[in-house]
Amino acid sequence: DAGITQSPRHKVTETGTPVTLRCHQTENHRYMYWYRQDPGHGLRLIHYSYGVKDTDKGEVSDGYSVSRSKTEDFLLTLESATSSQTSVYFCAISEGPSGNSPLHFGNGTRLTVT
Amino acid sequence: TQLLEQSPQFLSIQEGENLTVYCNSSSVFSSLQWYRQEPGEGPVLLVTVVTGGEVKKLKRLTFQFGDARKDSSLHITAAQPGDTGLYLCAGKRYGNKLVFGAGTILRVKS
Structure with missing residues (x-):
């Protein structure tokens, strides 16, 4: 298995509070991604990174920000959590751009916003 | 509306x-x-197809990419309980990011 660790694995938080999810990789892959998975929608890209301090928005980026200060860590922050952000969040890594290279996923973080 | 429709x-x-x-x-x-x-895990890649009409086999699983590169199919022969899971297709359009379908939940009963 690719060395990808997501933390925490489960989180319950209240509406309006900030939340940070962490993704740590030991594969030295250049590309890192944050997806959310919701029933009926599959996986939707939130943000991705193509290098240290190089990030870009995905299809559902509103309400989320990211940071990548080191190759191995990619942080996803919900500045003020809302109930619509209740979801399972997956981090993924790849050596090259997605679609050209396989994605390797972490085991997810289940976030509940009450 | 999903860009990729799974059924x-x-x-x-x-x-x-x-x-x-x-x-x-x-x-x-x-x-x-x-x-x-x-359940409780992230998706794991099974196969990538890149050429129209391409067929790839992975043991009892056969994957086909449509001639026009607009569709794909996954055929499982003699399904086993270990095949149970969520199957997701994901496509890359030229100049765009990878997009996922909503998935097919497969349950194989013994």
């Missing part, structure tokens, strides 16, 4: 039966991937 959404079959899962779009893709996901 069926849910499939429950007996061990030993054959099945086919479909992934359809009106868009052309430069490549298409299939992933399998088990």
Whole structure:
């Protein structure tokens, strides 16, 4: 298995509070991604990174920000959590751009916003 | 509306039966991937197809990419309980990011 660790694995938080999810990789892959998975929608890209301090928005980026200060860590922050952000969040890594290279996923973080 | 439509959404079959899962779009893709996901885990890549009409086999699983590169299918022969899971297709359009279908939940009963 690719060395990808997501933390925490489960989180319950209240509406309006900030939340940070962490993704740590030991594969030295250049590309890192944050997806959310919701029933009926599959996986939707939130943000991705193509290098240290190089990030870009995905299809559902509103309400989320990211940071990548080191190759191995990619942080996803919900500045003020809302109930619509209740979801399972997956981090993924790849050596090259997605679609050209396989994605390797972490085991997810289940976030509940009450 | 999903760019990639997967069907069926849910499939429950007996061990030993054959099945086919479909992934359809009106868009052309430069490549298409299939992933399998088990409960509590992240998706795992099964195959990538890049050439129109391409067929790839992985043991009892056969993957096909449509001639026009707009659709793909996954056929499982003699399904086993270990095949149970969520099957996701993901396509890359030229100059765009990878997009996922909503998935097909497969349950194989023994």
